[in-house]
Amino acid sequence: MLAAAAPQPPSTVNGESSPASELERQAGFWIQTIAKQKGFQDWLGAKADITPIGPGQHGWLVTLRGADSWPVGYLIIHAKEEGGFQLGEYGAGRHPVFDPNTLYTSMVHQGLIASYAEATKRPLKLERLYVHPLLAVWKWTSPDGQVRYLDAWTAEELPITDKHWKQAAINLRAESLAGGIALMNGRISTSRTNEIFDAYERMPWLTKKPIAGMQSKLLVSLLDQKRQIRFTSELYDKQVLFVWPAIGYHRWDDDSLFVSFDQYGSRFIPMAAIQSEGLFFND
Numbered sequence: 219m220l221a222a223a224a225p226q227p228p229s230t231v232n233g234e235s236s237p238a239s240e241l242e243r244q245a246g247f248w249i250q251t252i253a254k255q256k257g258f259q260d261w262l263g264a265k266a267d268i269t270p271i272g273p274g275q276h277g278w279l280v281t282l283r284g285a286d287s288w289p290v291g292y293l294i295i296h297a298k299e300e301g302g303f304q305l306g307e308y309g310a311g312r313h314p315v316f317d318p319n320t321l322y323t324s325m326v327h328q329g330l331i332a333s334y335a336e337a338t339k340r341p342l343k344l345e346r347l348y349v350h351p352l353l354a355v356w357k358w359t360s361p362d363g364q365v366r367y368l369d370a371w372t373a374e375e376l377p378i379t380d381k382h383w384k385q386a387a388i389n390l391r392a393e394s395l396a397g398g399i400a401l402m403n404g405r406i407s408t409s410r411t412n413e414i415f416d417a418y419e420r421m422p423w424l425t426k427k428p429i430a431g432m433q434s435k436l437l438v439s440l441l442d443q444k445r446q447i448r449f450t451s452e453l454y455d456k457q458v459l460f461v462w463p464a465i466g467y468h469r470w471d472d473d474s475l476f477v478s479f480d481q482y483g484s485r486f487i488p489m490a491a492i493q494s495e496g497l498f499f500n501d
Contacts, residue, residue, distance in 0.1 A: 241268065244303045245295060247278050247403065252293075255468065256411050257484055258310050260290035270318070271348040277306065279316055279346065289314050291483070294348060296398065305399040306491075307351050307476070312482015315354055315367055315370045316346050320482070330358075330366070344368070347383075350390040352451055352460065355383070371482055382454040390495065398488050399470050410438075410466045414480045415446050415490045417463040420501070423450045428497035434475040434489045436460030439498060441467055449479065451496030460496070 245266060252263035264282040271294070273333040278321045280293040292314035294306035313320050323345075325331045331342070347370075354370035367376045367383055429436070439445055447464040468480035468486055476486040 224385065235254060241278065242266075245293060247276075248293060248295075248305055248308070248399075249280075249282065250276060251405060252308060252468075255409055258291065259309065260284055264290050269316075271346045272473070277348055279348070281314060281316075288312055288473070289317060307398075307485065307487045309481075309483055309485040313371075313482040316356070318373075321356060321368070321373040324368070328375060330360075330375065332368075349387045350495075351491055353383075353386055353390055357383075358463070376459050378454045382457065383500075386454055399472065399474050399476075400490070404474075406468045407471045407473045408469045411478065412441060412444050412465045415463055416467055417448050417461045420446075422448060422499040422501065423461070423497065426458055426499055428467060430499055432493060432498045434493075436487065437464070437477065437498065438469070438475065441465075446501050448499045449477075449492065449496050450499065451492070464498075 245268065249261055249264070249266060254259050261282055261299045264284055267281045269279045269281070269285065271277050278295045280295060281289055282291045284290045289312055290307065291310040293308040294315070296304045296306050298304050304409075309315075322331070322337055325337070326333060327331045331337050340361070340388065345357040347357050348354045355376065356368040356370060356373065358366045358368060360366060365380060367378050368374065369376055383471070411499050429440075441464065449460075449462045449464055451460045452458070453460065462481060462485075463478040464477055465480050465484070467489075469477070475489040475493075477489050479485045479487065
């Protein structure tokens with residue numbers, strides 16, 4: 219469980235620190251590799267806080283913090299059954315996944331708590347739950363015993379129940395490792411960063427058919443043409459619709475494609491993990 223007060227950083231690593239665990243060494247390598255890419259310059263010299271995330275605690279959230287202690291990005295790392303680790307997703311920005319500041323601000327705005335001060339006096343019963351890039355939530359048990367689920371990015375309350383969450387987790391857990399980087403020394407071979415756009419400026423998912431047979435090669439071609447691509451996914455028995463604007467990609471040297479979405483900063487997600495869980499729309 220998490221207390222409401224902003225968490226204090228645990229022991230830190232930053233890529234080339236002295237004796238570190240296997241997890242820390244792997245995280246450090248990926249940090250140094252990704253930091254060379256456009257938009258990730260703030261990762262250079264950043265400190266990495268590593269926190270287990272569940273369910274099952276077989277994954278970790280790595281939050282990167284700059285010299286001012288503010289976040290500058292994150293990674294999600296999974297343990298592989300056969301040993302070793304897999305990079306699940308990553309991104310840059312001051313409001314990464316499971317950001318406590320975003321959480322408390324949003325909870326006050328929604329009237330779930332009266333003030334940040336109230337939360338610090340009475341620790342909130344919170345759990346970080348991450349199953350898949352599409353399934354990441356704060357689970358909050360309120361003082362009156364109600365269980366609420368809040369989006370891990372916006373901290374907006376989701377209109378779902380325990381039943382919705384558990385069924386979605388069963389459906390997507392098997393795909394949580396799809397397409398993630400598993401190479402200890404993998405490198406980014408090609409990349410693209412397009413301009414940010416408002417996903418709701420136009421709503422092609424209401425008026426057009428989705429792109430048929432979307433595969434990595436086609437998506438790369440469209441992004442190279444600077445087309446505005448939107449990804450949509452309906453979850454929790456169609457109670458929630460996610461709409462993400464695709465703004466670029468990183469292709470790693472094992473041919474894994476991580477698609478960049480604009481969401482409180484950049485967010486790079488394996489194409490293989492989401493291509494069968496939603497629809498892509500062109501312009």
